[in-house]
C-alpha cells in the first residue's frame with residue numbers, strides 16, 4: 001500500500017506545456033489511494049482542461065476566487081482548501097509562479113491557497129533551460145526550499161522550445177515516487193519492527209467447542225494499521241477474528257490458542273524493536289482436548305483446566321532493547337491491578353481500559369484509556385475512536401523511543 005493512500009493531495013497546476021501530464025499524475029495519485037483536488041492558474045486552463053482534471057480527480061477544479069459560472073456571488077474558500085490538504089504539489093511550477101510563491105504574492109487562487117496551506121509543499125519546476133538556469137530562478141528555488149518546501153528537480157531532455165537541456169518537469173511516475181520516498185523517509189517508525197498480539201484465543205474442548213472471550217481484535221488491528229502507516233514493519237499475531245488484514249504489507253499470522261500465540265510471539269520477539277500485547281489471552285485451557293465431539297451423557301460434567309503461558313510476562317523476561325507495552329482490562333481496583341501487571345511483566349507502559357467506562361473495551365468502536373508508565377507517571381485520555389486511540393498509544397511509544 002502506498003504511503004499516500006488516504007492522503008488529501010492538493011495539486012496546483014500552472015501554465016506550462018507539462019500541464020498536460022497532470023492528467024496522468026492525478027490518475028496515479030487516485031490509483032495510489034489518495035484524494036485529489038486540483039487548483040489551476042487561469043492561464044493553465046489553456047494547456048489542460050478543467051473538465052479533464054475534474055473528471056479524473058472526481059472533484060471540482062478551482063481557478064478563481066469566485067464561482068463565476070453559476071453567478072451565485074459565492075467565493076471559493078482558499079483557506080479551507082489550504083487547510084484540507086495533507087500535502088500540496090505545484091506541478092508544473094512555472095518560473096512566474098515560483099517567483100510569486102517566493103515573494104508571497106497572492107494575485108490568483110492557486111497562490112492564495114499556497115499561502116494558506118500548512119501542509120508540506122512540493123514543487124516540480126518546468127521551464128526552458130535558460131529560465132531554469134537563471135540566477136533569479138535559482139534564488140527562488142533556494143528561498144522556497146528555505147521555507148521548508150521541497151523541490152522535485154526538473155530533468156534534462158527535449159523542451160517545448162525545441163532546445164534540449166535541463167527544465168523538463170519530472171515524469172508523473174517519478175514525481176509520485178519522489179513524494180512517496182520523501183514521506184517514507186520522514187516517518188517516525190521507519191526502520192522499526194513492531195510485534196502486535198490481537199484478538200481472543202480459542203482453547204479447544206473438543207473439535208467443535210472452545211473456551212474463548214468477547215475480544216473483537218479491533219484495537220490490535222488498529223494498532224497494526226497505524227504502526228504500518230507510521231513506517232514500521234509490522235507482525236500482527238491474531239487469534240480468531242472476522243477482521244481482514246488492514247494492509248497487505250502487514251505480516252498477519254492467524255493463530256487459534258494461547259499456546260499457538262505464545263509460540264509465534266516468542267519466535268519473533270528477539271527481532272523486533274517494539275511489542276504491544278493487546279490480545280485477550282485465555283488464562284486457562286482444557287487439560288485434555290477430546291479428539292471426538294463430547295457426547296451428552298451425565299447431568300454434570302467436569303472440565304479440568306491448566307494455566308496457559310503468560311505471553312507478555314515471557315516477553316518481559318526476554319526483553320533486551322525492546323519497548324514493551326501491555327493492556328489491562330479491569331473491573332475493580334483498576335490502577336492498582338494495572339500497576340502490578342506493569343511491574344510483574346516488566347513493561348515500559350500499560351494501557352488501562354476499564355469495563356466501568358461506557359464506550360470502552362471489547363466490542364465497541366471507541367475506547368477510553370489511561371496509560372501508566374514504569375516511572376509511576378500516568379496519562380489519561382478522552383473517549384475516542386479506536387483509530388485515534390491507536391495513534392495516541394503509538395505516539396507515546398515514539399516519544400519513549402526518542403528518549
Ligand code: C5P
Nearest residue numbers: 277278279281309310311312326327328
Ligand atoms: O490477562 P491480563 O489482564 O494479565 O492481561 C494483561 C496483558 O497481558 C495484556 O496485554 C495481555 O495481552 C497480556 N497477556 C498475555 N498472555 C496471557 C495473558 C495476558 O500476553 N496469557
